[in-house]
Amino acid sequence: MIRIFCFSGTGHSMAVAKFFSESLRTEITDISQETTIPCTKSEISIIVFPVYCGNIPKIVKSVLPKINSKYFVLIATYGRISTGNVLWESARLVKGKVIAAEYVPTGHTYLDEPAEFDDEILKPVLKMIKQPKEIVVKKERKGILPFIFPNLRSRLGVKINRTSDCNKCALCEISCPMQAISDGKISKKCIRCLRCVKSCPRNALEVTYNPLLKKYIEKYISQK
């Protein structure tokens, strides 16, 4: 049995998970809350998640060792800036053999780009799923930035404000993978994944970016 697991803040990783879901006719399990992880063992688990500040998002890090599977496919989406060493790190966390590991460049969360990606990258992965064979995931140079207060940097660069359109439906609280929202207030646990913003049916959460962060991202991406 093949299972697809996905954590997605603003839908880019979910678009990739849907590619697998449609190609393999398999449902997607949302891993934004740990309680959804099945305890039965699957043959192959495909895990799709974004790179955040050159790291594995905290919720994904805690879920990876809990997934019971013989083989793993690891897919990390990223906003065309940097990937850290996320695939190698996630390969070390899963309890099973890795048969495919791929970075997929997508739109960047903070540029509000559409959830599009080049599915050609994933076609070889589909072949590898049909004939599972263990691979070695290459260790890459991570650089220093991912180690420097990643969450604090995100919080300083991105502000989320609740507007008067909020009717306290609490969907943002439920959607938060960090349980960082309580009574409409966002705590320091927030990782600025913007899942709450996407989940709000009234668009009542307003995002403002530090101009320096926005410039850095735009400049970095235009240089590539």
Ligand SMILES: Cc1cc2nc3c(=O)[nH]c(=O)nc-3n(C[C@H](O)[C@H](O)[C@H](O)COP(=O)(O)O)c2cc1C
């Ligand atoms: C908190 C945060 C940190 C990010 N850090 C990086 C990064 O280090 N390198 C990069 O290329 N993209 C980075 N991005 C962009 C995302 O990796 C990229 O847009 C991803 O596809 C988002 O997937 P999602 O919509 O499923 O959350 C970051 C996005 C967020 C929200």
